[in-house]
Amino acid sequence: xxxxxxxxxxxxxxxxxxxxxxxxxxxxxxxxxxxxxxxxxxxxxxxxxxxxxxxxxxxxxxxxxxxxxxxxxxxxxxxxxxxxxxxxxxxxxxxxxxxxxxxxxxxxxxxxxxxxxxxxxxxxxxxxxxxxxxxxxxxxxxxxxxxxxxxxxxxxxxxxxxxxxxxxxxxxxxxxxxxxxxxxxxxxxxxxxxxxxxxxxxxxxxxxxxxxxxxxxxxxxxxxxxxxxxxxxxxxxxxxxxxxxxxxxxxxxxxxxxxxxxxxxxxxxxxxxxxxxxxxxxxxxxxxxxxxxxx
Amino acid sequence: xxxxxxxxxxxxxxxxxxxxxxxxxxxxxxxxxxxxxxxxxxxxxxxxxxxxxxxxxxxxxxxxxxxxxxxxxxxxxxxxxxxxxxxxxxxxxxxxxxxxxxxxxxxxxxxxxxxxxxxxxxxxxxxxxxxxxxxxxxxxxxxxxxxxxxxxxxxxxxxxxxxxxxxxxxxxxxx
Numbered sequence: 001x002x003x004x005x006x007x008x009x010x011x012x013x014x015x016x017x018x019x020x021x022x023x024x025x026x027x028x029x030x031x032x033x034x035x036x037x038x039x040x041x042x043x044x045x046x047x048x049x050x051x052x053x054x055x056x057x058x059x060x061x062x063x064x065x066x067x068x069x070x071x072x073x074x075x076x077x078x079x080x081x082x083x084x085x086x087x088x089x090x091x092x093x094x095x096x097x098x099x100x101x102x103x104x105x106x107x108x109x110x111x112x113x114x115x116x117x118x119x120x121x122x123x124x125x126x127x128x129x130x131x132x133x134x135x136x137x138x139x140x141x142x143x144x145x146x147x148x149x150x151x152x153x154x155x156x157x158x159x160x161x162x163x164x165x166x167x168x169x170x171x172x173x174x175x176x177x178x179x180x181x182x183x184x185x186x187x188x189x190x191x192x193x194x195x196x197x198x199x200x201x202x203x204x205x206x207x208x209x210x211x212x213x214x215x216x217x218x219x220x221x222x223x224x225x226x227x228x229x230x231x232x233x234x235x236x237x238x239x240x241x242x243x244x245x246x247x248x249x250x251x252x253x254x255x256x257x258x259x260x261x262x263x264x265x266x267x268x269x270x271x272x273x274x275x276x277x278x279x280x281x282x283x284x285x286x287x288x289x290x291x292x293x294x295x
Numbered sequence: 296x297x298x299x300x301x302x303x304x305x306x307x308x309x310x311x312x313x314x315x316x317x318x319x320x321x322x323x324x325x326x327x328x329x330x331x332x333x334x335x336x337x338x339x340x341x342x343x344x345x346x347x348x349x350x351x352x353x354x355x356x357x358x359x360x361x362x363x364x365x366x367x368x369x370x371x372x373x374x375x376x377x378x379x380x381x382x383x384x385x386x387x388x389x390x391x392x393x394x395x396x397x398x399x400x401x402x403x404x405x406x407x408x409x410x411x412x413x414x415x416x417x418x419x420x421x422x423x424x425x426x427x428x429x430x431x432x433x434x435x436x437x438x439x440x441x442x443x444x445x446x447x448x449x450x451x452x453x454x455x456x457x458x459x460x461x462x463x464x465x466x467x468x469x470x
Contacts, residue, residue, distance in 0.1 A: 012354035019362045020384050026366075026377030031426050036376055044370045048322065052371065055319065056326040063328035129325040131372045133338045133435070135423050138373040140325070166373075174373055181427055203432065259329045 038167065046169035049129075049140055056128045060261070067259045121267040123147050127162075127175070127260050137180040137202055141263060144169045152231055154266040160237035160254030161185075161225060162263055175263075178238065179206050179253065187238055187251075188226035192216035195226055198238065198251060205242065205250040219243045223251050233268045308462040309349030310356060315461075316454050317344035317364045325371045336435070339443035341368055342415055343450040345383050346408045347399060348392035361387055375426050382418050386411055401451055408447055412440045 030036045071078075125147075129140035143149050145168055153165045155175045163183065166176040176183055183200035187208070194216025196208045211217055221241040227234025239253040324340040341364065351357060365380025372379075387393075390411055397403070416436050423431040 008352075008354070012358065015355045015358045016384065016388055019358050020381065020388070023362065023365065023377040023380035023384060027375055027381055027422075027426075028377075030376040041370050044367065048367070048371050051318075051322045052325055055322045059323070059326040059328055066328065129371065130327045130334075131325050131338065131374075132327055132334045132336050133372060133374065133439075135374045135378070135426055135431075136372065140371075176373075202427065 042167050042169040042174075045140065045167070045174060046144065046172050049142065049169070049172040052129045052140060053142065060128070063259055063261070123149065123265040123267065125263055125265055127263050130177075130260060135202070137177040137183075137200065138166065139163065139175045139177060139260070141173050141175055141265070142171065143265060144171045144173050146171055147265075148267065149173050149265055150267075150269075152268075152270060154225070154232045154236060154268055156236055156264050156266065157255055157258065157260055157262070158264075159258055160239060161232075162255050162260060164232065165265065173265075179204060185232060185238075186226045186228040187223050188228075189217055189241070190222040190224055191218075192221070195228060196249075198223070204256050205252060208241065208249040208251060211249065214249075217241055217249055230270045233266055236266075309351045310353055310360065311461050312454065312457045313344065313347075313349045313351075313357070314360050314364075315457055316347070316450070317341060317360070318367075319453065320344050320450060321364055321368045321371065324368065335442055336439050337442060337446070338372060339412070339415070339439050340446060340450065341379070341383070342386065342411060343408065343443065343447055345386050346390070346392060346411045347404055347451065347454055348387070350395050350398065351393050354393060357393055358384065358387070378422055378426065382415060382422070385418060386415060389414065401448075404451060405447060408444070412444065416440055 026036070123143055125141040125143040127139045127141050131138050139162075141155070149165060149168050151165055151168055155162045155164060161178060163175040163177040163180070164185075165173050167174040178185060178198060178200055179202065180200045181202045183198075183206070185198050186195065187198045188195050192213070194211060194213045196211040196217065198206050199209045200206045208217065208223075219241055223238040223241060225232045225234055225236040225238060237254055239251040239256070242250050242252050244250055320341040320343060324337045327334055327336045329335070344364070345361065348357065348361075361383045362380050365378075365383045366376065368374075368379040369376050390407065392407075395403075420431065420433075420436055
């Protein structure tokens, strides 16, 4: 193709160079932000998702075979551990009932509502296109606008938080995993109540950054979503703290090394930003002006 | 003159096979599963479509198709737009799979696949570095090409099947 003198070869050389320049320009402008053609992306994903779903059937069969094999090999030891856990949980259940009763009475006294009731709406969906490439960690799920899914909704598995909805199509949505480099969520330690930001790094172990109190984080701490910023519901389990040899705090995610098939989308509306004082003043001036005009 | 009427359906059928193979590989490439604590990913799989691109004189059409499939892969894998188009087109320009002197046979395809894979891995390493501002981990760049290599015979078999379905038997061995 390159190096020949014929007209068609020249034309194809020009076409190739044009395509390379176009691809390069798109890549440079979309690098980092990925904000170009958002609507087109959602539409293409919606069109491609039935195909991906269909072609992922043999892969999900493989997935089931491998997970069945692993589960069977662990069955005996897990059975024993589960029995022990069950005995412990019976005691916790009793305590929890008493606590629940106390809490509802206190709430009645204080005249406040239980916040967890807000997050009770959940949609079950199937994740079928998880991408764990060196560039991005995301997944496609088979619910979209038709199921009232909105951008920002928390996506979790039975093990814990998986990610949040990044883009919504008609029948499919793109989930940004918490391990993705662009993911930032506010978390807290269950033990010490210390706050931090969980920053994805395209690795299985995201970093804990901007910790409010570094002493408040020790290895083995359970990490939960804090709900700070109002974007995600509080109290969703994320993972456990690990301290690296360098002293850096990372989180071993609960969803690591787990087959993610069925997921739960939690419908959670972010807390609305209060109207600023200037806005109120602006509005009131406007109202006053219109009232005066009326007179 | 006798070559002209033959080359047209040959080129069309070849492009159809190449495009269908690319489409299937792109859609499969976004699936992944977890086996024995390792995430098995197929993101390198569409490169097989470039490696086994049919012999054709429709170069501009090939470039357009490859560019579009690159964009499709960028979208379905939620990566930066243009990245895979760039990788596919650079490979297409360097390895010129459409200008093979002889019809493709498995041994030749498999040996050229290693060369293409090595070159692509270097490209991907630097593009990802440029994209995320720090060097990516090397392990996925070794595991994922290895998985794609394991699946190469399967993809080659699929190409053969598509050839049998869409190309006349007298022209089948030419691409």
